[in-house]
Amino acid sequence: MRKPSNIVYGVNDVPPLGVTVLSGVQHVGIIAASLVYPLLYTREAGLPAQASVDVLSLAMLVLGLSAILQALPRGAVGSHYLCPPIVTAAYLPATLLAVKTGGMALAFGMTLFAGFAEVLLSRVLRPLRPYFPPEISGFVVVMVGVAVGSVGLRNILGVNTAEAFSGLNVAVAAVTLATMVVLSVWTTGPPRFFCALIGMVVGYGMAGALGIIKAADLITVESAPLVHLPAVANLGWSFDVAIVIPFIVAALASTIRTIGDVTTSQKLNDADWSRPDMRSVSGGVLANGLSNITAGIIGTVAVSTATSGVGTAAATGVLSRQVAYVIGATFFVLAFFPKASAVLLIMPGAVIGAALLFSASFIFVNGIQIIASRMLDARRTFVIGLSFLVGLASDLYPAFLAEVPAEMFPFLSSSLILGSISALLLNAVFRIGVRKEQLLVVDRAAASPEKIEEFIETQGAAWGARKDVIDRAKFNLTQSIETIVDGCSPQGPLEIRASFDEFNLDVRVSYTGAPLELPEKRPTNEEIMESEEGQRRLAGFMLRRHADRVRATHNAGRSTILFHFDH
């Protein structure tokens, strides 16, 4: 793993204590914005204030647990990266439905169920990988970026929030966002590391000076108890088979999002990243599932990895797992000190909005980069393009939701869920008819390199293969055919068979003629210059080095070379 130049502290680095602590606090400030969701649920359920505080405190404990589980340096649990958690919006529609149907007890019972579903998904991710290809992970990350940015804009503009539109709010948001962006782009060291935190402090200060933070907010902080032990599991659990599907959809959306977050974290930490490490991805999903099982048992709501947190880490260049431990410890402390958490809870909407827009920019672009890591043919273009537009429909035209049957609402009410379902279904449908092995017969007299390259490029796009792997296969095909035609006296046509299965790309060249030599040792410069034989041995040496494995066989006059590329 080679650290990219724009990353100051990679996952295994240990930053100075001050950097670690302040980076952790910065993440806590951003994650705290998501604590609005448990408040939303308890308000919907009509819980008394004390019970609401308990749900909130327990959510903080689960957030702390999740941050630490994700960052564990080894073992089956966790992605082994800094993947900060959040109270997830992926569960918002399903949890609200549960609260309306059966109160908080049903929400907790179904969260427990969904946690087990995520654990199960984490165990079968590898065989399911063809159904969750990187372009779909990237697409989900893009949709999370859209969702996070959309919530940010709503907070700033006062759309569908408790606060109405106010020019002062927009001004606070603009100054907060500008502070974060300027520090992120034009500074280095501590100002860049803490750009989001400094921006939020500036936003709090400006909101206080302009009277946006009201006396009632200050009373909320003053009246909050200093120390409080939250009551665990005192609201009970229930289960309703009628809302199993919405919770499975939420678990699926959360899983896809975690795949995207962990993939992004891997990519951020490794300049040579080429493919998702599925062990780390599965561990990340498992950590999510275990966190949500804990959430359901102790009586709070679901969490997930936070794409906004990964985005913030990217913006600051601090990706050390030590930061995750600080996030965990801070939430463990805050859970027992309601007065401190009240300071976070009165965060003005304009400041929340600016922080979300800041993170959303990184999330959005990271998603696009993950999509672009794969070759996209017409099928995959439709999977991504149509799903993006279908997903946006729920945000752009919310009025249509009033027309759909109530049982369909959980599938349609969020651009993230709607877009994800659309992408998964279209991907499954478009897999029909894509052959895993293709044959090209090349006439030795007219072995056009362009035709050979077009063959492997077309197949690569149909399979959604990585461009760098297809480029390597392209060279091996054209160089081997050129050398065989020039030096192996092939009789009759040459056959090229290419097969693909997400993990392997195998290309076989078969012909009737002398075998092609694939030496392990490079011929000397003199040997290369002296004869065309030396030139052919150079070709064989390059072909062997360029593939991950090669195998040459010669049987009854028929020669076959197999080039294997790991994918």
Add this chain to the structure above:
Amino acid sequence: MDLREESDGGVTIVEVTGRIDSTSAPALQERLNSVMAAPQARVLLDLGKLDYISSAGFRILLLAAKRADAAGSRFVLCGVSGKVRQLFDLGGFLDLFTIVGSRDEGIAAST
């Protein structure tokens, strides 16, 4: 493969576009032999528009470099980047030639 030739400050610049393989390599060899025929020739081979080079192409480049050494001429490569650079690396050629980044650097290195 297309070859374009021009002169700048006494340096002959040969720009290669497309592919150098066993079909096109003889044409490149002929052109390089021609421009290196002059005593103490200074030749810059611009590979910035090259898409592909096979072992046949590398052989021609080795022969040209050997000829330049023997005649006290200069033979410099520029524009070796991306996939083509990977192929130079694959064949162990990056350290065998004088390779510079841009055409301007190439002219400076050739004089």
